[in-house]
Amino acid sequence: MGGSHSAFTEQELDDYQTLTYLTKKEILHVYKRFYTLDPEKVNLDKNVKLAMDDIQKLPELKVNPFKDRICKVFSSSGDGEMTFEDFLDMMSVFSDQAPKNVKVEYAFRIYDFDEDDMISGSDLKEVVDRLTGEQNLSEEDMQQLIDNIFMEADLDDDEFLSFAEFEHVISKAPDFINSFRIRL
The missing domain is CATH 1.10.238.10 (EF-hand)
Incomplete structure (x- = not known):
């Protein structure tokens, strides 16, 4: 993977920061968490869609009785599969900074x-x-x-x-x- 910072241009990080409730550092941390869910797929394409089963491997979701609904609501396709941007939106809404x-x-x-x-x-x-x-x-x-x-x-x-x-x-x-x- 190299440094996760190299996965994004400065402009992309600026855009993500503008569109979320997260700092650039937090965005990079979220990317690292997304990456660890399926490193092979993410290495091939950082815009890959990960399966709902992969997303639900997050410790916070694994025990959540609404994990399927959370994935479906944040999935841009509505099927529970998530791109990094879907995942970032979810993490942003669940962050302490979200209103x-x-x-x-x-x-x-x-x-x-x-x-x-x-x-x-x-x-x-x-x-x-x-x-x-x-x-x-x-x-x-x-x-x-x-x-x-x-x-x-x-x-x-x-x-x-x-x-x-x-x-x-x-x-x-x-x-x-x-x-x-x-x-x-």
Whole structure:
């Protein structure tokens, strides 16, 4: 690989810095992490698309119950495969420097499993199932939880959470930012 700095021109680094919440040093570190996921492919073409399975080898994603959704949301092709720029976008959004409103936007997209720009009861059920893992709730408890979420967050009583409603609820959750990051 040589120095990872040589992988980019100064202009490319400037552009990446302008388009992300990362410093040039952090961008180079992100490239190094991308490179280590499949050195052979990246050596041949720094703009290669890596398979979702390769991306999910990141320690932070390996244990994340939403790893497939994270990959799909940040994948420019929507299939979970990522170019370096997709990977850089993901790392930028999960960085400490990304503003809360950007993190909220991506969280909404990750939790919107059917990608209809609304979070429905079935989306919430999927979120809860993934968070609880093997300790799935009974149907009755699950419905009670979903009803409680809608009672609290569904301001227009349409049984869906719009982005604005989701953002409103998240604004009341100070720990949200801490759970939505990856250490560079």
